[in-house]
Amino acid sequence: xxxxxxxxxxxxxxxxxxxxxxxxxxxxxxxxxxxxxxxxxxxxxxxxxxxxxxxxxxxxxxxxxxxxxxxxxxxxxxxxxxxxxxxxxxxxxxxxxxxxxxxxxxxxxxxxxxxxxxxxxxxxxxxxxxxxxxxxxxxxxxxxxxxxxxxxxxxxxxxxxxxxxxxxxxxxxxxxxxxxxxxxxxxxxxxxxxxxxxxxxxxxxxxxxxxxxxxxxxxxxxxxxxxxxxxxxxxxxxxxxxxxxxxxxxxxxxxxxxxxxxxxxxxxxxxxxxxxxxxxxxxxxxxxxxxxxxxxxxxxxxxxxxxxxxxxxxxxxxxxxxxxxxxxxxxxxxxxxxxxxxxxxxxxxxxxxxxxxxxxxxxxxxxxxxxxxx
Amino acid sequence: xxxxxxxxxxxxxxxxxxxxxxxxxxxxxxxxxxxxxxxxxxxxxxxxxxxxxxxxxxxxxxxxxxxxxxxxxxxxxxxxxxxxxxxxxxxxxx
Amino acid sequence: xxxxxxxxxxxxxxxxxxxxxxxxxxxxxxxxxxxxxxxxxxxxxxxxxxxxxxxxxxxxxxxxxxxxxxxxxxxxxxxxxxxxxxxxxxxxxxxxxxxxxxxxxxxxxxxxxxxxxxxxxxxxxxxxxxxxxxxxxxxxxxxxxxxxxxxxxxxxxxxxxxxxxxxxxxxxxxxxxxxxxxxxxxxxxxxxxxxxxxxxxxxxxxxxxxxxxxxxxxxxxxxxxxxxxxxxxxxxxxxxxxxxxxxxxxxxxxxxxxxxxxxxxxxxxxxxxxxxxxxxxxxxxxxxxxxxxxxxxxxxxxxxxxxxxxxxxxxxxxxxxxxxxxxxxxxxxxxxxxxxxxxxxxxxxxxxxxxxxxxxxxxxxxxxxxxxxxxxxxxxxxxxxxxxxxxxxxxxxxxxxxxxxxxxxxxxxxxxxxxxxxxxxxxxxxxxxxxxxxxxxxxxxxxxxxxxxxxxxxxxxxxxxxxxxxxxxx
Numbered sequence: 001x002x003x004x005x006x007x008x009x010x011x012x013x014x015x016x017x018x019x020x021x022x023x024x025x026x027x028x029x030x031x032x033x034x035x036x037x038x039x040x041x042x043x044x045x046x047x048x049x050x051x052x053x054x055x056x057x058x059x060x061x062x063x064x065x066x067x068x069x070x071x072x073x074x075x076x077x078x079x080x081x082x083x084x085x086x087x088x089x090x091x092x093x094x095x096x097x098x099x100x101x102x103x104x105x106x107x108x109x110x111x112x113x114x115x116x117x118x119x120x121x122x123x124x125x126x127x128x129x130x131x132x133x134x135x136x137x138x139x140x141x142x143x144x145x146x147x148x149x150x151x152x153x154x155x156x157x158x159x160x161x162x163x164x165x166x167x168x169x170x171x172x173x174x175x176x177x178x179x180x181x182x183x184x185x186x187x188x189x190x191x192x193x194x195x196x197x198x199x200x201x202x203x204x205x206x207x208x209x210x211x212x213x214x215x216x217x218x219x220x221x222x223x224x225x226x227x228x229x230x231x232x233x234x235x236x237x238x239x240x241x242x243x244x245x246x247x248x249x250x251x252x253x254x255x256x257x258x259x260x261x262x263x264x265x266x267x268x269x270x271x272x273x274x275x276x277x278x279x280x281x282x283x284x285x286x287x288x289x290x291x292x293x294x295x296x297x298x299x300x301x302x303x304x305x306x307x308x309x310x311x312x313x314x315x316x317x318x319x320x321x322x323x324x325x326x327x328x329x330x331x332x333x334x335x336x337x338x339x340x341x342x343x344x345x346x347x348x349x350x351x352x353x354x355x356x357x358x359x360x361x362x363x364x365x366x367x368x369x370x371x372x373x374x
Numbered sequence: 375x376x377x378x379x380x381x382x383x384x385x386x387x388x389x390x391x392x393x394x395x396x397x398x399x400x401x402x403x404x405x406x407x408x409x410x411x412x413x414x415x416x417x418x419x420x421x422x423x424x425x426x427x428x429x430x431x432x433x434x435x436x437x438x439x440x441x442x443x444x445x446x447x448x449x450x451x452x453x454x455x456x457x458x459x460x461x462x463x464x465x466x467x468x
Numbered sequence: 469x470x471x472x473x474x475x476x477x478x479x480x481x482x483x484x485x486x487x488x489x490x491x492x493x494x495x496x497x498x499x500x501x502x503x504x505x506x507x508x509x510x511x512x513x514x515x516x517x518x519x520x521x522x523x524x525x526x527x528x529x530x531x532x533x534x535x536x537x538x539x540x541x542x543x544x545x546x547x548x549x550x551x552x553x554x555x556x557x558x559x560x561x562x563x564x565x566x567x568x569x570x571x572x573x574x575x576x577x578x579x580x581x582x583x584x585x586x587x588x589x590x591x592x593x594x595x596x597x598x599x600x601x602x603x604x605x606x607x608x609x610x611x612x613x614x615x616x617x618x619x620x621x622x623x624x625x626x627x628x629x630x631x632x633x634x635x636x637x638x639x640x641x642x643x644x645x646x647x648x649x650x651x652x653x654x655x656x657x658x659x660x661x662x663x664x665x666x667x668x669x670x671x672x673x674x675x676x677x678x679x680x681x682x683x684x685x686x687x688x689x690x691x692x693x694x695x696x697x698x699x700x701x702x703x704x705x706x707x708x709x710x711x712x713x714x715x716x717x718x719x720x721x722x723x724x725x726x727x728x729x730x731x732x733x734x735x736x737x738x739x740x741x742x743x744x745x746x747x748x749x750x751x752x753x754x755x756x757x758x759x760x761x762x763x764x765x766x767x768x769x770x771x772x773x774x775x776x777x778x779x780x781x782x783x784x785x786x787x788x789x790x791x792x793x794x795x796x797x798x799x800x801x802x803x804x805x806x807x808x809x810x811x812x813x814x815x816x817x818x819x820x821x822x823x824x825x826x827x828x829x830x831x832x833x834x835x836x837x838x839x840x841x842x843x844x845x846x847x848x849x850x851x852x853x854x855x856x857x858x859x860x861x862x863x864x865x866x867x868x869x870x871x872x873x874x875x876x877x878x879x880x881x882x883x884x885x886x887x888x889x890x891x892x893x894x895x896x897x898x899x900x901x902x903x904x905x906x907x908x909x910x911x912x913x914x915x916x917x918x919x920x921x922x923x924x925x926x927x928x929x930x931x932x933x934x935x936x937x938x939x940x941x942x
Contacts, residue, residue, distance in 0.1 A: 243940035416595035429595025
């Protein structure tokens with residue numbers, strides 16, 4: 001009989017890697033399986049934004065904890081992901097946007113995010129790079145960003161140090177229940193684990209199907225672009241009221257433009273194509289906010305996938321009816337909140353009481369209209 | 375120093391342009407990178423990470439080493455025809 | 469340049485221009501786009517607009533003839549436009565003098581040419597060090613001499629072409645520094661002799677150089693380029709038959725211009741963007757799209773021709789362009805299968821006759837892995853981001869196993885040249901540790917195909933016109 005790990009994690013993004021890391025540090029013998037290199041899908045190509053002003057209200061308490069984790073990544077992760085903590089501004093350029101912003105900021109504030117509504121003039125004091133066209137802004141001191149492309153490098157080193165058995169470039173074809181354990185069929189042979197976490201981002205839908213669970217997951221294809229290095233033009237994270245802009249300048253000078261404008265693609269093929277009108281639209285929005293960006297050149301654009309459940313809340317918790325099996329993913333703004341939510345799941349697996357509730361998927365599996373709520 | 379061949383060619387009339395406060399002249403329409411080199415200016419910018427001196431390298435629009443500020447906008451000097459009154463700053467991106 | 473047409477050709481060099489002309493002859497509405505102000509590509513590049521030159525040079529003849537044929541045709545030439553986005557459909561977006569322009573067609577031919585490979589050495593980033601192909605642009609299109617005391621170095625037939633061009637124009641070539649030795653040239657000679665006209669031109673170069681007593685250092689490479697702020701000296705080092713230094717640097721030359729090139733790399737960005745199947749073919753310059761005999765890639769409606777689809781040189785590119793033009797006419801329903809095959813047959817034969825020369829020439833310009841392996845740790849590989857070799861080795865140690873992961877770990881290839889200058893060498897350095905070029909792959913194709921200025925791209929607009937998507941969930 002081959003070796004049996006205490007825990008097998010399938011999916012090496014920020015969720016899977018964090019569960020694996022904390023489970024291993026909690027004393028478990030953990031194996032992690034990733035079909036490519038670590039954190040090269042959503043976790044490595046997202047905009048790196050660590051903002052409350054794009055986070056879903058229900059996730060604000062989690063995102064606040066996660067923000068603190070990112071800000072102290074050097075302590076718990078032990079490796080640099082280029083985190084910058086700074087102010088965040090969410091702008092409203094029209095009366096309708098001002099109304100939306102006031103409403104949304106209020107809801108997020110009720111949930112604990114320290115967001116204040118400030119005048120356009122005050123916003124320009126906070127961010128001198130602004131165009132001055134904003135009527136009002138949501139101002140949050142808990143904001144910032146990480147350098148997403150460093151995520152894999154950092155987690156890889158941390159996982160190895162924690163003793164996780166790391167299987168990169170190791171696609172999993174299926175999982176079967178077998179004698180009180182799980183048999184994971186991988187490209188490197190069958191691996192056996194006592195517990196299993198499915199943490200495959202947009203791919204948790206096909207992963208759950210291995211265990212007979214049908215959970216529809218919508219795949220968002222978010223367009224991003226980045227300028228070449230330019231002189232400092234901004235020092236905050238800038239967004240707009242409806243959440244369709246994220247903008248920040250990295251210490252080395254590049255400006256990343258995101259916000260979730262949709263590209264062409266799907267789960268099977270990834271981001272296939274970026275639409276020029278939408279790149280231009282997103283860029284116009286960015287330059288409308290920060291005019292000095294007009295002088296920059298676009299160096300690169302790409303698309304990152306994001307998973308969304310029916311209620312756009314996470315799928316994180318035990319699988320109903322299958323002992324020792326868990327799912328971890330589909331967290332809206334998952335890069336922001338991911339480390340904290342995934343750590344909660346690790347606590348649960350380690351039989352410790354998580355500090356905040358998980359997001360079991362039972363609510364999503366009940367028949368439509370059966371009165372379930374998020 | 376780069377020098378223009380006299381025998382083989384006829385060139386448009388010279389125009390003047392400004393480079394970091396100096397007035398230079400070159401045939402109108404000559405690629406800026408070449409006009410600068412012909413004036414002895416090979417060093418166009420510094421690399422952003424090491425601050426090392428850089429100049430035009432590929433002369434065909436690929437390498438981006440000659441991207442400098444022309445009339446306030448970052449442009450590739452090898453792809454930019456020199457024009458009368460152009461204001462050139464020998465600096466690239468930080 | 470809004471509107472529809474039957475075929476878009478990107479790149480107006482020998483391949484693209486001929487494809488456009490042939491397709492037009494068969495009735496297709498063709499749009500031909502190029503970044504340069506006129507057709508000819510790099511090999512037959514026209515003098516810059518306004519500069520008039522002596523039209524007797526063979527390059528001038530070929531290029532001028534091509535430009536005349538295009539001018540007399542109904543091909544819709546749109547030059548001075550930088551293509552930045554190509555999406556399915558096919559929709560091509562380009563930045564021109566009036567901002568962004570889009571054009572659509574069911575068929576697309578990528579004829580985007582090649583760019584220079586320079587295997588890094590200390591000091592290769594100094595001003596005054598330029599590419600060998602760059603030197604041909606200066607000589608043919610700008611009509612300038614690259615410097616007062618020029619060192620011409622690297623490998624392949626461009627060495628003699630550039631050196632002879634400089635000498636002919638009255639300049640001084642301090643030395644030719646050739647990685648190859650006489651033995652390699654002799655080996656290539658029979659194949660080169662299959663094209664007497666080109667061989668004669670090559671012999672002409674050799675005689676010209678000999679008559680001026682230009683020193684040729686066979687089996688030498690560049691150990692370092694040195695100077696304060698710009699090039700002042702070039703150090704030479706003997707190399708072995710694989711291109712790796714095999715002794716201490718022996719010779720230092722005073723020089724203000726070093727023209728250096730180690731072959732060319734196909735600019736296959738468009739076929740990568742569409743995820744066409746690619747193959748690693750060192751003789752063709754590296755990663756090239758997999759093609760049928762007529763230029764069709766694995767992606768329906770997308771063809772790739774010329775040096776951008778695999779290095780063969782100008783004459784095979786012209787013929788390949790004509791063949792692809794026929795294929796486009798056939799695929800557009802303007803040319804019956806029989807007529808297509810009949811018209812293509814003699815061209816295929818002609819191209820086959822050129823294969824021996826193309827292979828011999830490309831062979832001398834192929835990447836020498838031992839030369840890459842010998843690069844010192846502190847030598848800059850990625851010019852844009854100043855990434856030295858040591859950081860690439862460190863990324864391997866930290867777990868990078870493919871080039872895109874390497875990019876994330878180091879920023880190598882993330883700068884404005886988009887990895888064109890460093891990509892081939894960085895991949896080779898990683899491949900030497902991982903096992904193969906196939907294993908480490910190539911940069912993922914991404915827009916923009918070249919950096920584009922936001923100002924030019926976004927133009928003037930009002931906020932209300934921005935199609936902002938509906939709000940994200942609260």
